[in-house]
Amino acid sequence: MTSDADLDESLRLIRDSARGIATPGDTRRIRALRFSTTGFDRDTWCQICAMGWPGLRVPEAAGGSELSMRAYVALAEVLGEGLVAEPLIPAAIAAHVLRGPGLASLLGGETIVIPAWQESANTLGVGLATSVGTRANGQKCFVPLAAGGDMFLVAGQGGLALVAADAPGVRIERQPTQDGGHFGTVTFSDAPAEPVAGALEPALEEATLATAAMLLGVMERAFTLTLDYLRTREQFGRKIGSFQALQHRAADLSMQIALTRASVEAAAASIDAGSPQSRAAVSRAKARASQAAMMVTREAIQLHGGIGYTDEYDIGLYLRRAMVLANSFGGAATHRARFAMLAVEEDA
Amino acid sequence: MSTEPDLDALEAMDDETFRLTVRQWIEANYPPELRNPPKRLHWRENRVWYMRLAARGWLAPGWPREHGGMGLAAARQLIMLEEQERHGCARTNDHGIILVGPLLIRYGTPEQKAFFLPRILSGEHVWCQGYSEPNAGSDLASLRTSAVADGPDWVVNGQKIWTTLANDANWIFLLVRTDKTAKKQEGISFLLVPMDSPGITVRPIVNLDLHDEFCEVFFDNVRVPRTYTVGEINRGWSMAKALLGFERIFLGSPKQSAYALGRLRLLAERMGVWDEPLFRDRYTALRLDLEDLKCLHARFVEIVRRGDTLGPDVSMLKVIQTELFQKITDAMLDIAGEHAGLLEPMEGNRELAPGALFIQARPSTIYGGSNEIQRNIIAKAVLDLP
Ligand SMILES: Cc1cc2nc3c(=O)[nH]c(=O)nc-3n(C[C@H](O)[C@H](O)[C@H](O)COP(=O)(O)OP(=O)(O)OC[C@H]3O[C@@H](n4cnc5c(N)ncnc54)[C@H](O)[C@@H]3O)c2cc1C
Numbered sequence: 001m002t003s004d005a006d007l008d009e010s011l012r013l014i015r016d017s018a019r020g021i022a023t024p025g026d027t028r029r030i031r032a033l034r035f036s037t038t039g040f041d042r043d044t045w046c047q048i049c050a051m052g053w054p055g056l057r058v059p060e061a062a063g064g065s066e067l068s069m070r071a072y073v074a075l076a077e078v079l080g081e082g083l084v085a086e087p088l089i090p091a092a093i094a095a096h097v098l099r100g101p102g103l104a105s106l107l108g109g110e111t112i113v114i115p116a117w118q119e120s121a122n123t124l125g126v127g128l129a130t131s132v133g134t135r136a137n138g139q140k141c142f143v144p145l146a147a148g149g150d151m152f153l154v155a156g157q158g159g160l161a162l163v164a165a166d167a168p169g170v171r172i173e174r175q176p177t178q179d180g181g182h183f184g185t186v187t188f189s190d191a192p193a194e195p196v197a198g199a200l201e202p203a204l205e206e207a208t209l210a211t212a213a214m215l216l217g218v219m220e221r222a223f224t225l226t227l228d229y230l231r232t233r234e235q236f237g238r239k240i241g242s243f244q245a246l247q248h249r250a251a252d253l254s255m256q257i258a259l260t261r262a263s264v265e266a267a268a269a270s271i272d273a274g275s276p277q278s279r280a281a282v283s284r285a286k287a288r289a290s291q292a293a294m295m296v297t298r299e300a301i302q303l304h305g306g307i308g309y310t311d312e313y314d315i316g317l318y319l320r321r322a323m324v325l326a327n328s329f330g331g332a333a334t335h336r337a338r339f340a341m342l343a344v345e346e347d348a
Numbered sequence: 349m350s351t352e353p354d355l356d357a358l359e360a361m362d363d364e365t366f367r368l369t370v371r372q373w374i375e376a377n378y379p380p381e382l383r384n385p386p387k388r389l390h391w392r393e394n395r396v397w398y399m400r401l402a403a404r405g406w407l408a409p410g411w412p413r414e415h416g417g418m419g420l421a422a423a424r425q426l427i428m429l430e431e432q433e434r435h436g437c438a439r440t441n442d443h444g445i446i447l448v449g450p451l452l453i454r455y456g457t458p459e460q461k462a463f464f465l466p467r468i469l470s471g472e473h474v475w476c477q478g479y480s481e482p483n484a485g486s487d488l489a490s491l492r493t494s495a496v497a498d499g500p501d502w503v504v505n506g507q508k509i510w511t512t513l514a515n516d517a518n519w520i521f522l523l524v525r526t527d528k529t530a531k532k533q534e535g536i537s538f539l540l541v542p543m544d545s546p547g548i549t550v551r552p553i554v555n556l557d558l559h560d561e562f563c564e565v566f567f568d569n570v571r572v573p574r575t576y577t578v579g580e581i582n583r584g585w586s587m588a589k590a591l592l593g594f595e596r597i598f599l600g601s602p603k604q605s606a607y608a609l610g611r612l613r614l615l616a617e618r619m620g621v622w623d624e625p626l627f628r629d630r631y632t633a634l635r636l637d638l639e640d641l642k643c644l645h646a647r648f649v650e651i652v653r654r655g656d657t658l659g660p661d662v663s664m665l666k667v668i669q670t671e672l673f674q675k676i677t678d679a680m681l682d683i684a685g686e687h688a689g690l691l692e693p694m695e696g697n698r699e700l701a702p703g704a705l706f707i708q709a710r711p712s713t714i715y716g717g718s719n720e721i722q723r724n725i726i727a728k729a730v731l732d733l734p
Contacts, residue, residue: 121619121685142686176691178703183686235487245720294681301556301710305485305718306510309711311554319556319710323681323703324689333682 010067011074017051018075022082024221027314030083034180038148040085049109054091057206062099063107069206069271073264076210080217083321085181087145089207089214090114094153096203097160097196113162114149116140116186117200124208124330124338126200130156133195136163136188144328146184147174154188155200161193168192178320208329209267209282212289215325216260219289219296222318223253226300229315233305246303253299256292263288280342287335290326297322354405355418366424370431373404384436384698387559387708391441391474391516398440398471407469408445410652415453415461416469422649426602426642433606436699441516443475444468446598448521451538451591455579464540476517478508478541478565479588485510486721488523489532489585493567495524495539497574502526502539504547504570510715514563515552518543527582538584540576547571557707592717593658597649599716600665602642608676608709609638614699619683630679637672644668660729663722670712670719677706 021044023029033041048054056072058064072092079088094113095106105111118141119127130138136154143152152163152170163170169191174182230241230250240246267281275281297319301308308315326332358366377400382389391398401407409425411417420428449468452461467473484491493506504524514520520541527535543550547570552560579587612631616622648662680702681688693701713719727733 118686121687122683177689178691178707179689183690234483235485236490237487243720245723294678298710302713302718305714306480306562306711309556309714311556311558316556319707323706326681327684327686327688331682331685331688334685 007068007070011071014067014071014075015078018078019082021047021051022078022084024078024081027083027317030085030180030317033085035176036180037174039145039181040087040148044084045086045112046109048086048088049107052107053088054095055103055107057092058095058103058107063104064095069209069268070265072206072210073213073268076213077217077220077264080214080321080325081221083179083218083221083317085145085179087112087114087148089210090144092210093200093203093207096206097153097198097200098162102162102196111150112148113151113153114143114146115153115155115200115203116143116146116184117155117204118142122331122334124334125204126155128157130154130188132156132158132161132193134161134193136161136169136191136193139185139187141183141185142328143184143186145181146172146186147182152186153196153200154193158195160196160198160200162196163188163191163193177324179317179324180320181324204329205279205282206271208286208335209264209271211325211329212260212264212267212282212286215289215293215322216257216264218318218321218325219253219257219260219293222297222300222315222322223250223257225315225318226250226253226303229304240303249299249303253296256295260285260289260292277346280339280346283330283335283339283342286330287332287339290332290335293322294326352413355413358418363423363427367427367431370428371434373406374431374435374437377404378435378437382438385438386693386698386701386704387557388513388561389438389440390513394438394440395471397438401440402469402471408449410649411445411449411453415449415465417449420653422646422653425649426646429601429603430606433603433610436607441474441513443477443512443517443521444473444519447477447591447594448475448519448540450594451521451578451587454590455538455587459575460540460578473519474513474517475519475521476511476514476543476565478511478514478520478522480510481507482509486718488588489536491523491525491536493522493524494528495526495537495572497526498571501571501573502577504539504541504567504572506567508565508567510553510562511550511565512562512715514543514550514565515560520565521578523584523588526584530582533585535582536584536588537581538578538587539572540578541570541572545570545572556710557704590657593662594652595716596662596666596722597645597652597658599712600641600645600648600662600669602638602645602669604709604712605638605641605669605672605676608673608680608705609634611699611701611705612676612680615680615702616683618694618700619685619687621683627683634672634676634679637668637675641665641668641672660725663717663725663730666716667719667722667726670709673712674709677702677709681706 052065055064056067060066093115106113117126132154149165154161169189171187173185176182233240263285267285270278270281300315304315307313379396408417409420409428413419481491495502495504522539525535526537547568549566551564553562555561621627684702687694688702
């Protein structure tokens with residue numbers, strides 16, 4: 001059992017090393033990657049692997065670093081602040097399930113494995129219209145950064161299987177997203193597959209919470225930029241941050257951010273403690289983060305005035321990322337519904 | 349151009365016949381490929397439609413007939429708006445119709461009216477609005493672009509920004525500082541300037557919708573004949589304020605929200621939530637907001653038609669409409685799930701583009717006087733708070 005001080009120290013270390021890659025404030029790299037074919041950069045991906053992040057939650061015995069969910073959340077938050085485009089969360093899902101040489105080549109950065117589980121919008125969990133085994137058949141949608149993957153970890157009827165992205169019978173259709181990345185609609189027509197043991201669900205829980213943490217980072221950074229703007233922009237001979245109408249708005253946003261942080265960190269602690277309530281806590285955190293991130297990034301545009309509606313100025317990048325993440329791994333309404341269901345089970 | 353007998357015939361119709369006449373004409377004349385455009389169209393794209401409206405005499409429903417408008421009653425103007433919205437008609441480059449026309453009708457010299465009004469109606473002059481500057485947005489009266497008299501001309505220097513569709517326009521209406529010593533509101537004049545004047549440079553800015561819709565406009569020793577001054581020198585501010593009323597009526601018109609609400613319904617049907625009671629209640633609340641807005645809007649339009657002056661309460665219209673538009677697009681994001689993050693319309697259907705419409709709804713609470721400024725006006729000028 002680690003002490004609180006140890007935990008704080010390890011979270012600080014992970015945040016610091018994350019800032020080495022995320023460099024909040026420098027969006028040149030992020031802008032250059034927007035709307036490119038893969039949407040991310042392979043060299044940066046290799047750096048991320050060198051840091052051991054895809055294996056953060058993998059047991060040491062299997063080659064991972066076996067850190068806490070609180071550490072994962074701290075990392076995701078910083079990556080959110082920096083708008084990091086590389087597919088850490090999807091790859092971490094795959095790492096959760098894979099073992100042996102498949103896992104080693106994922107953790108080593110040689111193979112990017114992207115999970116493909118969803119079959120329609122606004123759904124949580126694995127779509128079962130796809131069949132997997134030694135062949136895969138069916139169609140998956142909203143597959144994150146599909147065009148940058150070397151392998152798909154396909155979940156469906158029959159469990160899990162690995163399918164090479166360039167295998168015969170695999171077709172990837174790219175759908176660009178507002179943040180400059182893309183989703184793939186991936187069709188498997190009798191594609192050769194290699195069955196994998198295990199289940200995706202626990203990994204999806206962690207990915208959902210990590211996405212909430214990323215949203216927390218996105219909104220915090222957008223808020224910081226907005227506060228800076230309120231402190232410097234002058235109209236009517238005063239800093240606009242001196243207008244009470246805007247001060248109240250900033251105060252409201254800060255409260256949403258505080259609630260999100262509390263909710264996300266509590267959910268992470270609940271997973272770390274192996275609590276039976278952790279799924280409800282994850283839904284609560286994701287519902288809050290999705291809603292708050294949209295509110296904060298939307299208001300951030302408004303408080304910037306005209307310059308907020310330009311692509312040249314960075315504030316819009318945070319809104320666009322929030323638009324994608326808010327609905328990834330379930331939007332606010334979907335998670336409220338799941339929370340209500342879980343709460344009923346608990347109350348019963 | 350529409351003839352008097354044609355306008356008389358339209359006026360004699362009952363509302364339903366009028367609506368059907370407008371509808372049939374739009375259906376027969378609107379270019380099908382321009383229905384429900386995903387982004388604001390440029391002049392090169394929407395010109396066809398502008399010219400068809402012009403040829404029919406239907407470009408300026410609110411202008412008096414003597415100046416080539418239709419002189420329509422508020423309810424009829426609303427019907428025209430609704431029918432265009434229903435068909436998915438694009439917005440044109442309409443600054444001449446909405447702003448320059450009413451400005452000149454009220455403050456222009458007979459020569460200015462005779463020269464400019466027909467050229468707006470014929471599509472020869474395409475206008476843009478040069479008010480905002482980098483350091484004069486909400487605080488517009490602190491603008492610094494200057495005009496200095498030199499013989500028969502003004503010499504203009506400075507910079508405008510956020511000028512919508514300046515890259516399409518061949519004329520710009522400008523607020524400039526003509527007296528640097530006076531109180532800031534009292535040294536401003538209104539100028540009409542050809543965009544091809546030597547010394548003007550236009551730089552388009554890519555907006556959040558990734559579209560080159562607004563621009564920076566730079567003025568470097570631009571000579572403008574003094575006959576292009578509107579109204580009295582140094583009295584530009586009060587004219588601009590009067591004009592803001594017209595702008596607010598336009599920005600408060602239910603067209604944007606009505607369009608968005610129609611798209612919300614389509615999206616709800618596509619996402620399978622149309623019959624869910626929770627969604628239907630939310631939709632109905634938005635729909636009631638829209639219906640009430642229409643009634644309020646008609647009242648303000650009627651004030652203008654009677655020739656009365658709009659009060660500061662017209663700010664309400666702008667706030668209500670733009671925030672309704674945003675609430676509708678918020679609802680879209682809430683039901684669209686993963687589709688909300690897509691850059692392109694869903695399934696190639698332009699009417700199912702929740703993410704893009706959400707982004708396009710953002711600036712409506714910023715331009716035309718931000719909603720914070722409108723609330724300041726309501727609090728001070730309408731409610732008389734200290
Ligand atoms: C899409 C778009 C199109 C436009 N088209 C044109 C055009 O064609 N021609 C033109 O001249 N201009 C145009 N504008 C400019 C627009 O009028 C200005 O953006 C607007 O007036 C706000 O000014 P600003 O951008 O400088 O923001 P600022 O005035 O700097 O405002 C920043 C923030 O501070 C708030 N604020 C400022 N003062 C106060 C106060 N006293 N109390 C409370 N809050 C306050 C604002 O509401 C805003 O949230 C356009 C803008 C946009 C976004």
